[in-house]
Amino acid sequence: MSASADPNQHAKGTTADGAVTQARLVDSARAHLTGNYRQAPIVMERGEGRQLYDVTGRRYLDMTAGIAVNLLGHSHPRLTAAIAAQAGKLIHCSNLYFIEPQVRLAERLAALSGFPRMFFGNSGAEANEAALKLARRYQQHVAAAPGRIEIVACHGSFHGRTMATVSITGQEKYRQGFGPMLEAVRFVPYGDLDAARAAISQERTCAFVLEPLQGEGGVRVPPPGYLRGLRELCGETGTILIYDEVQTGVGRTGEWFAFQHAEGPGQAVQPDIMTLAKGLAGGVPIGAMLCSDEVAKGFEPGTHASTFGGNALASAAALAVLEVIESEGLLAHVRAMGDHLGRGLDALCAAHPGQAKESRGKGLLRGLALAGDAVPTVTACREQGLLLSVAGGTVVRFAPALNVTAAELDEALALLGKVLAA
Ligand SMILES: Cc1ncc(COP(=O)(O)O)c(C=O)c1O
Numbered sequence: 001m002s003a004s005a006d007p008n009q010h011a012k013g014t015t016a017d018g019a020v021t022q023a024r025l026v027d028s029a030r031a032h033l034t035g036n037y038r039q040a041p042i043v044m045e046r047g048e049g050r051q052l053y054d055v056t057g058r059r060y061l062d063m064t065a066g067i068a069v070n071l072l073g074h075s076h077p078r079l080t081a082a083i084a085a086q087a088g089k090l091i092h093c094s095n096l097y098f099i100e101p102q103v104r105l106a107e108r109l110a111a112l113s114g115f116p117r118m119f120f121g122n123s124g125a126e127a128n129e130a131a132l133k134l135a136r137r138y139q140q141h142v143a144a145a146p147g148r149i150e151i152v153a154c155h156g157s158f159h160g161r162t163m164a165t166v167s168i169t170g171q172e173k174y175r176q177g178f179g180p181m182l183e184a185v186r187f188v189p190y191g192d193l194d195a196a197r198a199a200i201s202q203e204r205t206c207a208f209v210l211e212p213l214q215g216e217g218g219v220r221v222p223p224p225g226y227l228r229g230l231r232e233l234c235g236e237t238g239t240i241l242i243y244d245e246v247q248t249g250v251g252r253t254g255e256w257f258a259f260q261h262a263e264g265p266g267q268a269v270q271p272d273i274m275t276l277a278k279g280l281a282g283g284v285p286i287g288a289m290l291c292s293d294e295v296a297k298g299f300e301p302g303t304h305a306s307t308f309g310g311n312a313l314a315s316a317a318a319l320a321v322l323e324v325i326e327s328e329g330l331l332a333h334v335r336a337m338g339d340h341l342g343r344g345l346d347a348l349c350a351a352h353p354g355q356a357k358e359s360r361g362k363g364l365l366r367g368l369a370l371a372g373d374a375v376p377t378v379t380a381c382r383e384q385g386l387l388l389s390v391a392g393g394t395v396v397r398f399a400p401a402l403n404v405t406a407a408e409l410d411e412a413l414a415l416l417g418k419v420l421a422a
Pocket residue numbers: 122123124125126128158159160161211215216244245246247277278
């Protein structure tokens with residue numbers, strides 16, 4: 001049954017006990033947790049495919065997938081089995097020793113990406129920290145260019161919440177109150193090659209870091225030629241090019257990595273370093289920084305580390321995610337479903353020209369840019385049982401599981417259309 005046909009269906013099966021539990025847990029969370037999140041007053045209990053259920057039994061159609069994380073949906077049997085099997089064998093033993101799941105994951109990622117070397121951490125921010133540290137150390141110790149310390153980043157970018165990654169995040173709201181920031185960072189407009197050229201200096205610039213498609217900044221696709229031009233510019237000037245593919249990587253845009261179709265189908269633009277996290281292990285925390293053999297020379301024994309990074313559990317989960325994406329043909333599915341979703345969002349723009357201004361994105365990372373604040377729309381959708389998220393303040397973002405069905409997308413589009421019409 002379509003959710004739009006019966007908006008009350010989500011309340012069916014909810015329990016009074018569940019409502020009491022939910023209220024108690026929300027109160028307790030608000031008393032005990034630091035107040036840094038804007039959480040909805042909902043306590044989620046379990047997930048199944050593209051559905052989430054709260055403790056009252058209410059069902060939500062999940063078009064957010066844990067902010068672009070649950071690539072296989074919730075409780076995928078092969079991911080669950082891989083995690084259980086690994087947990088029964090070895091969860092963690094530190095990076096003092098080698099472990100087979102991590103080595104196999106590295107082999108697999110190297111084959112899929114063409115990057116021969118990698119470092120594993122636990123999050124996107126940690127992967128980006130590793131990229132920044134490697135770039136700085138490479139310039140100072142390998143390229144013998146100690147003056148090349150400046151990081152060039154883009155306005156509207158998002159790279160994480162640690163001190164270094166907020167310092168290179170081109171949105172003032174994330175930096176306010178946390179100064180002083182990392183030194184030697186400069187920002188340029190995203191998509192502006194002339195500005196990049198003017199900012200890069202052979203004496204001063206260490207690296208240029210950007211998302212090949214900005215996610216948090218509002219699902220922004222760069223103009224044609226930008227990524228290729230930047231690649232050339234960085235090559236000519238000895239600047240390390242870093243792609244933050246934390247949100248776009250691992251199938252999200254319809255190829256394994258967004259760089260592989262940066263300028264269109266088959267038109268790859270390979271950076272020197274790429275970072276991954278989010279969906280890589282389907283919800284088990286992991287981050288990865290992949291790089292060329294040359295740049296990897298910047299790290300020597302003892303220069304960088306992470307206690308949990310790429311542990312046996314996370315690596316086994318990531319291997320299972322990669323296997324399922326391949327065996328279930330999910331890249332082609334993402335391209336087809338992405339086109340379907342894009343057409344649906346175009347139709348919403350045509351139907352609601354006052355509110356919906358633009359449909360944009362690639363694969364299953366899509367945004368509907370609204371005329372104003374997207375929060376009330378996303379809140380109203382959630383009240384109707386549809387989970388979406390806000391990007392860049394005015395954009396409603398879709399980042400569903402890669403195995404989402406056309407029927408589920410249609411259900412979501414119908415609900416969003418109803419909210420826009422209200
Ligand atoms: C492009 C990008 N980089 C980095 C991050 C930070 O990742 P994490 O929250 O895992 O540290 C995010 C998170 O949204 C992201 O979208």
